[in-house]
Amino acid sequence: MHPSDESQRAHILEALQKQKNALASLRITGSPTEVGQGLVSLAELHGLLEDHAASRECYEEALGLFQQAKYKPGQAQALMGLGVVKAHFEDHRGAIERIALAASLFNEVKDREGEALARACIGESLRALGQPEGAEEKYQEALILLRQTRNTERVARLLLDIGDIRMEKGEYEPARKRFLEAVPLLEHGDDPEALAQGHLLLGEAEGLLGNHDGARPHLLRAVELYGEMHDHVYEARARWDLALACYYLQDYPAARAQFETVLPLYEEQGRADEVAKVRNILAHFTAKGV
Template sequence: MSDVLAPQYRNPTLAPPSPGTPDAPDDFTYTTALAWCEFEFGNLVAAVRLAHERGYHVHAWQLPVVLWDFLYLRKHWTDWISIHEAGLASARAAGDSFGEAWVLNNLAHAHRERRRFDLAEKQLHAAMELRDAIGDTTGRAWTFTGIGYLEGDREDHEAAAKAFTAARELFRQVDNQPGEAIAINGVGEACRRLGRFGEAMKHFEDALRIMRKDGDRYTEGYILTSLAATFEAMGRHEDAQAQFDLALLARRELGDRWGEADTLIMRGDALVEHDPDQAHECWLAALTILGELDDPRVDDVRERLRAVPAPRPSPTSEATPSASTP
């Protein structure tokens, strides 16, 4: 399924399927693959747990790893963590350092998004130690990417830029252009947060060029959101709103609800000085999505809503007095 949901990414090389395993239909599209994963997800979670319990350790760590693209899109954090914990135990039972590193890396992203930063850091560093030991250059690049996201979430943008730069160099070594574009965008986002807008724009343009060549709409939505926020910081409000429109289009097209909420939050931030009522509407829409996802960012959005007065009702929306009203 990952080959359909994110064909531009190079997932780790896994064992071939057993003889007799049916191939995916030739007409399997992104939409049908996503629907299949949603429908079968409960069975897939059960399969990981059963494989771990029965000692099929290779299957138990590989299945969570190949579900990465679906999990990262849909944010089923509880199951994401639980099946990766089972996979981690199986990888360790099998003495498989390659598998252990991948599972640790994926777990760290889930814990980071749940704001368990210390645990995420511990798992990323454990993954990096394993990848250093086995000489996994691609794996090291992805772990540096995870470190970059973690440092950005902690507001240490210099450290984030350093980690993303290291990831970019490693991705170049293995000619992994989609990974390189993600790292370039990470450097750009760090520059934006540091107020280095010219540098940020250059990085975003470079990343977009690669993403559009590879057809990576998921990361394109993320880059466009960062680009929009940069335009807003540079005083180019109309350009910012145009990029927010494109980002929302990409994220809604893919069913990326988490990403849609992220774009709505940042669009609200950009609108608050120009149109507080529209900013309020963006944050309310984001709050609805984050509530559905049980995302810890709900508190951040509620704080924004408390700080900005609610939209005033228009005269046409006010109740018309009845004939009996004095």
């Protein structure tokens, strides 16, 4: 485990213990709604530790208390949490059932952001079930709701999801338009992973449309961001794409430099086929005197 991950885990464990202590007091003095909110907070902390079974228990107890108190915002929150837990256990049909109930309750209490998040989560489960058209429909519904809020980062992430589905369908121009809208929003946010993904996907869309000159700066930015995050899997993907863009632009020295850099990344990941492919390309460059 990375030292920063260990430190983060220690902070979550400390917060978990504090929340357990607070909940013990709430059970004596608090109303059902207050105890329910305490349980939701505890469930979220268990979720951060990937203890989804403990998370589910807390959400189930919270849901019962919110139902007893007839508190709809809390019911929506608990149902949403239970749906997310089901998705973690790969029960996507069960997840959709719970989250759809949550979306309905969020709608009733006029919580646009909650409803948007619920619809987006249904989209993720539909995508996991191999239903991209249904997923895109849910993402679009979530997008309409989120555009009414100021949560531009969530809007941008939805645009990436919609564009990614279009890429899978071979609809590169509509995908490119989504990515072009998402990237400037992400540049103003604080989610480097989403920003890197945006530049990578936009670069790939430009490349697939034959615009290698337009692809190059986005792929270079993706390489930089993934390098900073030490995400060698996606850095390798971005470098491979960047190498191809340079090759198609006949900038052979730049292409060679990228192929040489991606080679140890593939070796580190044990990707023998890719290693062989890059070695052949580099041998070809050497034979041509590049």
